[in-house]
Amino acid sequence: MSRDGKEKVSANGKKKRGEKKSSPLLFETTSRFYGSSLPGVKPEELSGTLVVIEGTDGSGRSTQISLLTEWLESEGFAVQTMGLRRSYLVGEDIDGLLEENAVTRTTLALMYGTDFFDQLERRILPALRSGLVVLADRYIFTLIARAAVRGIGRDYLHGIYETALRPDLTFWLDVKPEVAFDREFKKSQAISYWESGRDMSLSNDLFQSFIKYQSLIKKEFEYLSKRHGFIELDGEASVSTVNGHLRKRIASHLGIRSTHYKPSSALAHTWR
Amino acid sequence: MPTVTDTPTNTPETKPEVTSLSKRPYPGALVVVEGIDGSGKSTQLYLLKRWLEIHGYRIHFTEWNSSPLVKSATRRGKQRRLLTPTTFSLLHAADFADRCERQIMPLLHGGYLVLADRYIYTAFARDAARGCSPHWLRNLYSFAPIPDITFYFRAPLDVAVNRIVAGRPKLKYYEAGMDLGISLDRSESFRIFQERILNNYDEMVETDNFVLMDGTVKVNKLQKHMREMVAQRVDLARYAPKHK
Numbered sequence: 413m414s415r416d417g418k419e420k421v422s423a424n425g426k427k428k429r430g431e432k433k434s435s436p437l438l439f440e441t442t443s444r445f446y447g448s449s450l451p452g453v454k455p456e457e458l459s460g461t462l463v464v465i466e467g468t469d470g471s472g473r474s475t476q477i478s479l480l481t482e483w484l485e486s487e488g489f490a491v492q493t494m495g496l497r498r499s500y501l502v503g504e505d506i507d508g509l510l511e512e513n514a515v516t517r518t519t520l521a522l523m524y525g526t527d528f529f530d531q532l533e534r535r536i537l538p539a540l541r542s543g544l545v546v547l548a549d550r551y552i553f554t555l556i557a558r559a560a561v562r563g564i565g566r567d568y569l570h571g572i573y574e575t576a577l578r579p580d581l582t583f584w585l586d587v588k589p590e591v592a593f594d595r596e597f598k599k600s601q602a603i604s605y606w607e608s609g610r611d612m613s614l615s616n617d618l619f620q621s622f623i624k625y626q627s628l629i630k631k632e633f634e635y636l637s638k639r640h641g642f643i644e645l646d647g648e649a650s651v652s653t654v655n656g657h658l659r660k661r662i663a664s665h666l667g668i669r670s671t672h673y674k675p676s677s678a679l680a681h682t683w684r
Numbered sequence: 685m686p687t688v689t690d691t692p693t694n695t696p697e698t699k700p701e702v703t704s705l706s707k708r709p710y711p712g713a714l715v716v717v718e719g720i721d722g723s724g725k726s727t728q729l730y731l732l733k734r735w736l737e738i739h740g741y742r743i744h745f746t747e748w749n750s751s752p753l754v755k756s757a758t759r760r761g762k763q764r765r766l767l768t769p770t771t772f773s774l775l776h777a778a779d780f781a782d783r784c785e786r787q788i789m790p791l792l793h794g795g796y797l798v799l800a801d802r803y804i805y806t807a808f809a810r811d812a813a814r815g816c817s818p819h820w821l822r823n824l825y826s827f828a829p830i831p832d833i834t835f836y837f838r839a840p841l842d843v844a845v846n847r848i849v850a851g852r853p854k855l856k857y858y859e860a861g862m863d864l865g866i867s868l869d870r871s872e873s874f875r876i877f878q879e880r881i882l883n884n885y886d887e888m889v890e891t892d893n894f895v896l897m898d899g900t901v902k903v904n905k906l907q908k909h910m911r912e913m914v915a916q917r918v919d920l921a922r923y924a925p926k927h928k
Contacts, residue, residue, distance in 0.1 A: 451769050451815035501766050502775070505757040515753060516785035518827055522778035523754065529770045571823035575770065 447574030450529075453537060460540035462577060463662060464551040466633070467585030468626055469607050470592035470599070471647040472654060475682045476585070477547050479655050480662070483673045484545055489666065492539035495549035499530035510606060521559040525572050528555060532577065540577075545666070552576050553640065557632035561625070562612065581665055583658060584637055585647035589626035593619065651684055712792030713918045714829060716803040718885065719837035720878050721859075722844035724899040724906070728837065729801050731907045732914065736797065740925035744791050748802035751782045762858055769814040772858070776807060777824050784828055792829060797923040804828045805836075805888055813880035814864060833917050835910065836889060839899030841882055845875050 444455040463480075465473045481491045497503045506523050509515040515523075528551075536546050552573040560566050587595075596603060603618055605611070609625025610618075637644060645657050659671040675683050715732075717725040729745075736743045750758050758775055761767040767775070791798050804825040812818050839847075849855070849871055857863065860870045861877025889896060895913055897906060914920070 448817050448820065451817075501761050501771060502754075502757045505754065509753060516782065518781035518785055519753065519778050522774055522781055522824075523757075526757070526771050526774040526778060529768070529774060530766070533768045533770065534766070568823060568826060571820065571826075572774075575817075575820060 444578055445574070446570070446576060446578055450533065450537075450575045458537065458540040458577070459543045460546060461544075461581075461666060462536070462540065462546045462548065462579045463665075464548040464553075464579040464582040465585065465658075466550055466553050466582060466642070467647055468587065468589075468592050468629060470595035471585040471587045472595075472651060473549055473585060475651060476655060476658060477549050478679055479651070479673075479675060479682065480547055480658060482676060482679060483659060484547075484662075486673070487668055490542075490544045492535065492544045492546045493549060494531045494536055494546065496524070496554065497527055499527040500534075501530040502527045513605070513611065517559065517562045517564060521555070521562075521564055521569070522572075524555045524559075528552065528573075528576070536577070548579070551579065551582070553582070553633065553636050553642075557629050557636060560632050561609070561628040581661060582640060582642045583661070584633060584642040584644045585654065586630075586633075586644055587647035589623045589630065591648055592626055593622055651682055708792075708829075710789075710792040710829075711795040711922065712798060713923070714788070714792060714798045714800065714831040715914060715918065716800045716805075716831040716834045717837060718802060718805045718809075718834055718894070719839070719897075719899065720809075720841075720844050720882050720885065722847035723837035723839045724903070725835070725837040725897075726801055727903060728835070728897070728907055728910055729799055731903075732910055733799055735907075735911060736799075736923075741797060741920070742795065742923045742925075743797045743799060744787075745799045745801070746783060746787060747800070748780075748806055751779055751786075753782050754779045762856070765857060765863065767858065767863065769811065769816050769863075772814065772863075773807065773811040773816050773821065773824065776811075780804070780807070780825070781827065789829070795922070797918065797920075800831070803831060803834070805834065805885070805892060805894075808888065809881045809884035812884050813861070813877060833913065834892060834894050835897050835913070836885060836894035837897045837899045838882075838885070841875070841879055843900060844882075845878055849874070 444458060449455055465476055467473050477493060481493070484491050497506045502523055506520075506527055509520060509523060536548075539546050556566070556569045556573065559569050593603070596607065603622050607625075608618055608622035609628070610621055612625065614624040615621040633642075636642070643661060645654055647654065655673070656671070659673060663669075663671045717729045719725040733743065733745050754775060758779065761771065761775060788798055788800070807825060808818065808821050811821055855870050855874050860874040861880075862870065862873050864873070864877065866876045867873040885894075888894060897910065899906075901909075
């Protein structure tokens, strides 16, 4: 498939963690879908821009998305967001399934798939048709990684998401599992069942379980990063540093000249 | 062997000519019925089930119905008409996966003869009629075990459609394929939708080794044939009740 050859070019973020100039043309020439397009969707109608921020819990995704939304809006761009379990159709049902722990891995993977496509078809595609900038707080990559570490075939998962829209830019905020643990613990004073992969019986010790699980996920992301051409950013850097890299890259894609930005008082507390 | 007597021609034990069991990673067997609404498949599977049940075989019957896990989502999606071909298909696949992983697979590994009223071919025929790519659908359901026998009940479109329309005062929105916008008339839409599904089924007869069953044949005659086919293709002795 063409995606492998073409996107690898931009996939070597490892060596130069921070920023790297690459031509936005690279993305414009590849197809907007991974495989066949969704029934009834005309790619040429999608004039908006899809920006994906991936990374584990504790990598700073949500903070960055709030900041980017404010920045883009101040630059005059309308923004739509998406994320996991936010569909009207099944978002709450997945919450329920996760609480019960009775759900098996394939069912869960397919419920997440339903959640994803409901948002994509009913919210994201209309937004892109209207020329909005869509900021995705995680995308198919988290869904693929989580299911793959549970033993579901990667080809199977890529097959399900072959009708997903290919993002214009995909950022990966990479943090060490230990750092993610510190941040998550600080935030909620506990570690969640699913974020520590307790369904996988990796360890009875919650810290060990979390580290092992997040390391497996990270490995999947390293593979996905190569395959899909992620822009890797050091998620352990300060919020303002990471935000600077994101703005620079997004600005060049959207043709915004100035990347100057200072958060408003509403968001100033996140700026460190 | 069971002490109960049966009609001489179709005792379950007549010559087990087992073709495929050795290839399968489980001791159970899976018998499936497929076909459009009104083709007579559920009646026939019910009779097959009764036959095996009465003789004490280790069987389990499962049907294409919402499991409690995804029921509320399916209901919400259908009531408010939120489902697109893709989410319709994924939601049903999630539902099927639940039944497959928590019911069908454990039963097959536990040595049961599993009877399924509708299986993955229902999704292939119906969701492709909605516009999903057949290639995508095949991948979506690739976790499902392949049946030992798939009976495909085929009745002419008019016969099947009349059976359904006569028995049902109002066809449901998705059932009639109204989401496809084929026709504003529900019966008309249902008819065209069923025709597309029928064509998709027909295309799978060869590729998926369907056993073609003529849905217009008299019920008891067809059932006799069905029992013979099962006895031929499935080693029924494996599921027979143990001696006391």
